[in-house]
Amino acid sequence: IxxxxxxxxxxxxxxxxxxxxxxxxxxxxxxxxxxxxxxxxxxxxxxxxxxxxxxxxxxxxMYFQLAFALDRLKATQDKHPEWKTQEPFKSVLAGDLKTALSSHENIAKIVFASHSGMSQEEFQQVVKDWITTATHPKTGxxxxxxxxxxxxxxxxxxxxxxxxxxxxxxxxxxxxxxxxxxxxxxxxxxxxxxxxxxxxxxxxxxxxxxxxxxxxxxxxxxxxxxxxxxxxxxxxxxxxxxxxxxxxxxxxxxxxxxxxxxxxxxxxxxxxxxxxxxxxxxxxxxxxxxxxxxxxxxxxxxxxxxxxxxxxxxxxxx
Amino acid sequence: IxxxxxxxxxxxxxxxxxxxxxxxxxxxxxxxxxxxxxxxxxxxxxxxxxxxxxxxxxxxxMYFQLAFALDRLKATQDKHPEWKTQEPFKSVLAGDLKTALSSHENIAKIVFASHSGMSQEEFQQVVKDWITTATHPKTGxxxxxxxxxxxxxxxxxxxxxxxxxxxxxxxxxxxxxxxxxxxxxxxxxxxxxxxxxxxxxxxxxxxxxxxxxxxxxxxxxxxxxxxxxxxxxxxxxxxxxxxxxxxxxxxxxxxxxxxxxxxxxxxxxxxxxxxxxxxxxxxxxxxxxxxxxxxxxxxxxxxxxxxxxxxxxxxxxx
Ligand SMILES: [Ca+2]
Ligand SMILES: [Ca+2]
Missing domain, CATH: 3.40.50.1000 (HAD superfamily/HAD-like)
Structure with a gap:
């Protein structure tokens, strides 16, 4: 067959x-x-x-998944007032990526804050929403x-x-x-x-x-x-x-x-x-x-x- | 299509x-x-x-994979003279399964001794040889x-x-x-x-x-x-x-x-x-x-x- x-x-x-x-x-x-x-x-x-x-x-x-993580932090910052004073979140929100991404430890914090603490189905929805709307900074x-x-x-x-x-x-x-x-x-x-x-x-x-x-x-x-x-x-x-x-x-x-x-x-x-x-x-x-x-x-x-x-x-x- | x-x-x-x-x-x-x-x-x-x-x-x-593990120990005993005096191998080789399988620790030792210390390809060959020849003790x-x-x-x-x-x-x-x-x-x-x-x-x-x-x-x-x-x-x-x-x-x-x-x-x-x-x-x-x-x-x-x-x-x- x-x-x-x-x-x-x-x-x-x-x-x-x-x-x-x-x-x-x-x-x-x-x-x-x-x-x-x-x-x-x-x-x-x-x-x-x-x-x-x-x-x-x-x-x-930058890796597109990292762009997702950064966008996600910005999108959920209202639920995390503590990020205004905590690194690396403070630098992410201020747009200072050089500081925010300056160490593996910082990157891990950014990844976990954006990728965990939710169910698989919730995460899938969040990624779906982002991938269908976000655009590349250089090419649009x-x-x-x-x-x-x-x-x-x-x-x-x-x-x-x-x-x-x-x-x-x-x-x-x-x-x-x-x-x-x-x-x-x-x-x-x-x-x-x-x-x-x-x-x-x-x-x-x-x-x-x-x-x-x-x-x-x-x-x-x-x-x-x-x-x-x-x-x-x-x-x-x-x-x-x-x-x-x-x-x-x-x-x-x-x-x-x-x-x-x-x-x-x-x-x-x-x-x-x-x-x-x-x-x-x-x-x-x-x-x-x-x-x-x-x-x-x-x-x-x-x-x-x-x-x-x-x-x-x-x-x-x- | x-x-x-x-x-x-x-x-x-x-x-x-x-x-x-x-x-x-x-x-x-x-x-x-x-x-x-x-x-x-x-x-x-x-x-x-x-x-x-x-x-x-x-x-x-018993789980058939455990029968495989026991058969494997018997088949490789010549390479492991130390098993003659070491438990649980001693009991396995003597056919005393009650002692050999009496604890989780014993079973883990039997499983690791038969399932590790080789490459994936070697293990696959060992399983293939066993599964094409071994027979069930009750039904044959x-x-x-x-x-x-x-x-x-x-x-x-x-x-x-x-x-x-x-x-x-x-x-x-x-x-x-x-x-x-x-x-x-x-x-x-x-x-x-x-x-x-x-x-x-x-x-x-x-x-x-x-x-x-x-x-x-x-x-x-x-x-x-x-x-x-x-x-x-x-x-x-x-x-x-x-x-x-x-x-x-x-x-x-x-x-x-x-x-x-x-x-x-x-x-x-x-x-x-x-x-x-x-x-x-x-x-x-x-x-x-x-x-x-x-x-x-x-x-x-x-x-x-x-x-x-x-x-x-x-x-x-x-
Ligand atoms: Ca690559
Ligand atoms: Ca079952």
Whole structure:
């Protein structure tokens, strides 16, 4: 039945990709694993994982989830008069982001104040309200229009070729799950991310919900990514996409599996259409990963040069 | 496309179920949520979760995973001469299970000695070797033939009606994932269970694997089940199946969602064809859950009486 119903797209289904090495290597790999022969991989093992920030959508001038956190503090400040005198909230409300975001401790306080102390359903509603209205400070686009058109095409192309697509993000699993299905076609159960601790709460009236705690349960970044993949997916991916040193362990884990696999790094080289950054940036630092990918090109590692390999960056918006 | 390709089975696809209340309530519910109308639920939200031990397969006279652990100790004793004098291993090897399993501490030692200190791939191979050869002490069947035929039919029936089926087990996630796809049609990424801690290990030669540690990371039982569901699935189930007090929180969490939902308890009432046990058993204790389900029958809780509601228990074996 599955062979009757599946539609196999061909390479021209990546219209936003220039006909360069990157695209050719990607489509050659997909052809190898989907065609009968020595490289064939059965459909259930066609697992593709994608980092999110800087891989599927932009991440400058700050992680979009942090913009959400800051907006959320402003929106709820009336309920927290104490924030007027407490750091880092005082600086957030005064618009002094340099002070507000000056330490990991400050950022953690901002994240917990905006992401915990409510039920999962309440949090989901808050994210939904924000993501459907907030706009990017530089482009004026909705954040969900700051996704990369060529990557949307890769998601579709892989799914049309029998791959199951997963997000494996250092960002918050529950933040992503609210909109990933609509924007990327990736359902909640295929999103892996960083988690806060949660507690099951049973009410006297039979109500029951999951409450979000102000503590980290799991950090899905760096060496955490292979663990998150193992925990949620239970199979080694066949293809992995990332953009920073935070993805290196995930890509190495992928490539160390049996048979031919593919590791794809998106290199932010496009100052004109997007942002150009790598080794020196503290958002999306791409230093060790850049060296490793360059060194291992012959082993199936692909470096996507955004400026050269992508005809367009963002989707057309009506 | 999906409506062209999906096959909707009807109620006669539950041939091992007697035409009693339990079956009628189940099929009436599925018809309600799949037919256009007030009770319709879109396909992406049709999440069905199943406890494993005592719900999808038998669990007497001991959890089958514990039988695996004991067999594993016996099979590896030559590498551990110290076990001849160390408890609980000494008792395991001497066949004195009463002493060996007399405390939680002993059981933990047995589980860690058999389930950790190796890579994920090594563990998967060990489980595969065991599950394809080991047989149940009473019936002589392979453990994978100790699954409940009526439940295999429920899995197929729900999937044919657009449900995504998940295992949510107190047992080990990695033990289950080895064989759940072949036996239940449930892929690794749809298995939720108890986990040991893991570590990502990168070798000098570029090899990379997940190593299993001798420590618990997450216990997917009781109040842990709703948390495990939230973590892995990210949506509240529409239907939940269980058999013991360990499933009560999962069933309550399911039923507290919006709209009509279904909670199904399998009650082990069949001494002749299987085992009969509930309140007093320390495997699959069914006490609070039995009271709760009885009290809430009018709210959509179903108590399946194995002796009356199931025409057959185990599948025919060639
Ligand atoms: Ca990234
Ligand atoms: Ca059970």
């Amino acid at each position: 599955s062979s009757l119903c599946s539609t196999t797209l061909v390479a021209q289904d990546l219209p936003s990709w220039s006909n360069t090495d990157a695209r050719q290597q990607l489509t050659a790999f997909v052809e190898t694993v989907t065609k009968e022969g020595a490289g064939f991989v059965e459909q259930s093992k066609r697992i593709a994982v994608f980092d999110n920030d800087g891989t599927l959508w932009a991440e400058q001038p 686009r909705k954040y969900t229009d700051m996704v990369y058109q060529p990557m949307l095409e890769v998601l579709d192309y892989l799914r049309a070729n029998g791959f199951k697509t997963f997000i494996v993000s250092g960002g918050g699993i529950d933040f992503l799950r609210v909109w990933a299905e609509q924007v990327y076609g990736i359902p909640p159960e295929q999103v892996v991310g960083t988690r806060v601790k949660k507690e099951f709460m049973l009410n006297a009236d039979g109500g029951a919900q999951i409450m979000r705690q102000a503590a980290i349960d799991f950090v899905n970044d760096k060496e955490g990514k292979p663990i998150g993949i193992d925990n949620h997916i239970g199979r080694r991916p066949l293809i992995a996409f990332g953009n920073s040193d935070g993805d290196l362990a995930m890509l190495q884990y992928t490539m160390a599996g049996e048979g031919k696999r593919l590791a794809v790094y998106i290199h932010h080289t496009d100052k004109g259409r997007e942002w150009a950054y790598d080794r020196e940036s503290h958002i999306g630092t791409f230093d060790k990963g850049l060296d490793y990918a360059t060194e291992h090109k012959k082993d199936g590692w692909i470096l996507v040069d955004m400026a050269k390999d992508w005809k367009v960056v963002f989707p057309e918006v009506e | 999906s409506s062209l390709c999906s096959t909707t089975l009807v109620a006669q696809d539950l041939p091992s179920w007697s035409n009693t209340d339990a079956r009628q309530q189940l099929t009436a519910f599925v018809e309600t949520v799949t037919k256009e109308g007030a009770g319709f639920v879109e396909q992406s939200k049709r999440i069905a979760v199943f406890d494993n031990d005592g719900t999808l397969w038998a669990e007497q006279p 069947r392979k453990y994978t033939d100790m699954v409940y035929q009526p439940m295999l039919e429920v899995l197929d029936y729900l999937r044919a009606n657009g449900f995504k089926t998940f295992i949510v087990s107190g047992g080990g996630i990695d033990f289950l994932r080895v064989w759940a796809e072949q036996v239940y049609g449930i892929p690794p990424e749809q298995v939720v269970g108890t986990r040991v801690k893991k570590e990502f290990m990168l070798n000098a030669d570029g090899g990379a694997q997940i190593m299993r540690q001798a420590a618990i990371d997450f216990v997917n039982d009781k109040e842990g089940k709703p948390i495990g569901i939230d973590n892995h699935i990210g949506r509240r189930p529409l239907i939940a199946f269980g058999n013991s007090d360990g499933d009560l929180a999962m069933l309550q969490y399911t039923m507290a969602g919006e709209g009509k939902r279904l909670a199904v308890y399998i009650h082990h009432t069949d001494k002749g064809r299987e085992w009969a046990y509930d309140r007093e058993s320390h495997i699959g204790t069914f006490d609070k859950g039995l009271d709760y389900a009885t009290e809430h029958k009018k709210d959509g809780w179903i108590l399946v009486d194995m002796a009356k509601d199931w025409k057959v228990v185990f599948p025919e074996v060639e």
